[in-house]
Amino acid sequence: MRLSTTVNGEPVIREIEPRTLLVHFLRDDLGLTGTHWGCDTSNCGTCVVWLDGEPVKSCTVLAAMTGGHEVRTVESLEKDGVLDPVQQGFMECHGLQCGFCTPGMLMTARALLDRDPDPSEATIREAISGQICRCTGYTSIVHSVQWAADHPAGAPGDTVAAEDAAADEPAPQPVGGAS
Missing domain, CATH: 1.10.150.120 ([2Fe-2S]-binding domain)
Structure with a gap:
């Protein structure tokens, strides 16, 4: 399926498998490896990102569900060389x-x-x-x-x-x- 989303303020359009978890999409397709993958069961919280400004565990969200939405990862915290x-x-x-x-x-x-x-x-x-x-x-x-x-x-x-x-x-x- 074709996914059109926004990640860290940048538009992203990719062909993905409908069953792809957001954590894998971010790490494997976009190379945003700051989001860690720990348990795939929603227990550890290492994979928290923001979806439309709300923290979510990205191992429980399908990448397809982010179509038309804004995803923000840990890479977005630092701005112009200044740490959050x-x-x-x-x-x-x-x-x-x-x-x-x-x-x-x-x-x-x-x-x-x-x-x-x-x-x-x-x-x-x-x-x-x-x-x-x-x-x-x-x-x-x-x-x-x-x-x-x-x-x-x-x-x-x-x-x-x-x-x-x-x-x-x-x-x-x-x-x-x-x-």
């Missing part, structure tokens, strides 16, 4: 260990902060409750999201952009965007 505050928070507060759950956590955290810019610890824990991290015990992830809430992009004294602009070394790679 959530990405920066995960770096600052050690919100990742092995990094496998990180892309899904980042997308879930960004969605939460877009809805609630100052969430409580309980709200953060509830938001990420559908995702499994086997390394961190979640405390550092919660601290990372709290850091991001305290350092919104473009805020006065925003160190995310200022530090990147002042650095003599290349800008850091987006957290959670690696394969």
Whole structure:
């Protein structure tokens, strides 16, 4: 079947098998390997992306269902060499260990902060409750999201952009965007 969708702001038209899962379409057809594939059963949450602005587990969505809709992946968080505050928070507060759950956590955290810019610890824990991290015990992830809430992009004294602009070394790679 012919699929016409938008991924990270870019129109995409591809011929796909109707049974193709969104996670496989993103990784295999589009090469967007930041979205991790963990369980195929909706249990782990490593594959969270946004569909029309709402976090979804891409292992439970058929790519065909995204026709005419907007998909956003972890690769979209970094803009023009500037990390999203959530990405920066995960770096600052050690919100990742092995990094496998990180892309899904980042997308879930960004969605939460877009809805609630100052969430409580309980709200953060509830938001990420559908995702499994086997390394961190979640405390550092919660601290990372709290850091991001305290350092919104473009805020006065925003160190995310200022530090990147002042650095003599290349800008850091987006957290959670690696394969």
